[in-house]
Amino acid sequence: MRPGASPRRVGARCSPPATWGRTSTSCASRRASRNQGPPSTTGSGRSRPRSPRTDPQSSAVQWRSPSCSGPERSTNAEETPMRDAVAPFNVLMELDKGVLEPTDHTKRRHLSDMHGMYLEEPDEAAGDALVYTVHEIVVPESPDHIQCSTTILQPGRVGREFFMTKGHFHEVRGRSEVYLGLRGEGRLVMATEGGDHAVEHIVPGSVSYVPGGWAHRSVNIGSELLVFFAAYVGDAGHDYATIEDEGLPVLLTDAPDGPRVERNPRYTQR
Ligand SMILES: O=P(O)(O)OC[C@H]1O[C@H](O)[C@H](O)[C@@H](O)[C@@H]1O
Structure with missing residues (x-):
């Protein structure tokens, strides 16, 4: 448990604006897992494999500091507040900017953090431009919780390739994720370790399902x-190394x- 934190402490750090009225009670039901994902615009034609399940043996809540692997710049990397996720809370999002109020943790990736991810290296004239920003709501890294974040991806290109996120597998491969498009036009590129791929559209209102694996x-x-x-199972973790390799x-x-x-x-399948 985080020093000084009490899992029974009640009270969110963020009060909703008066215009929200009463805060809602918890959701009555949880949607059962779906049997199939959304149709793909692109793919290998092979059927999608069942996700490998590598669930950890214990579902005990780990009250530990979040760790974000890989190079990053954080506004508050030294001390990231962790929400008391035992108690309900609200966060206010500016839908067209992706800004969360309050934000627990922000990471920024610049061109220098994307070394080797593009076919070409960026022009020196581009300097170390900001590529994207991720604002995170930090809750315990446990399957009992759901990690939520907003990503703000700048427009731009390196050579013929568009600005993009680094991309990752979840460390716990079976963990899935949901994306909700808020602004702009993008693509969500997905791939399995077996070499299948899918590309979905990200537009305002699009809901994309990223299955485990x-x-x-x-x-x-x-x-x-x-x-x-984006929202994903709390203990999913980020494996960047596989895509980097x-x-x-x-x-x-x-x-x-x-x-x-x-x-x-340059793709090399295992
Ligand atoms: O982690 P990256 O591959 O750099 O992508 C940026 C972000 O995209 C989504 O929002 C994911 O849910 C986050 O977990 C991720 O951090």
Whole structure:
């Protein structure tokens, strides 16, 4: 347990604005797991494999500090507040900006953090431009909880490729994730370790389901910010190394006739 924290402490840090009226009670029911994901616009044609289940043996809540692996810049990396997720709380989101109030943790990735992820290296003239920002609501890394975040992806390109997130598998491969598009136009590139891939659209109102076992990377194909909300099982974790080593099977490139899904010539399947 976090020093000084009490799992029974009641009271969220954030009070809703008066215009929200009474705070809602908890959801009455939880949706049963779906048998199939949304249709893919692109894919290998092979059927999607069942997700490997590598659930940890214990579901005990781990009240530990969040760890964000990989290079990052954080506004408050030294001391990240952890919400008392035993008590209900509200966070207010600016839908078109993805800003959370309050925000527990913010990470920013610049071009220098994306080294080796693009086919070409960025122009020196681009400097160390900001590529994306992630605002996180920090709760315990446990399957009893749901991690939520907003991502704000800048428009831009490196060579023919659009600005994108690093992308990752979940460390616990069976853990799934949901995306809700809020602003802009993007693509969600997903792939399994077996080499299957799928590309879904991210637009305001799109809900994308990332099943367990599928790596995911978002790509801003537009000329304005791409903003989306994501939620995933609390203990999922981020495995960046697999994509750093192998890449993803496809790339999103800016072609004369529009965004194009291309085979990644550097992709190396295990
Ligand atoms: O973690 P990245 O691959 O850099 O992607 C940026 C973010 O995208 C989504 O919001 C995920 O839910 C986050 O977990 C992730 O941090």
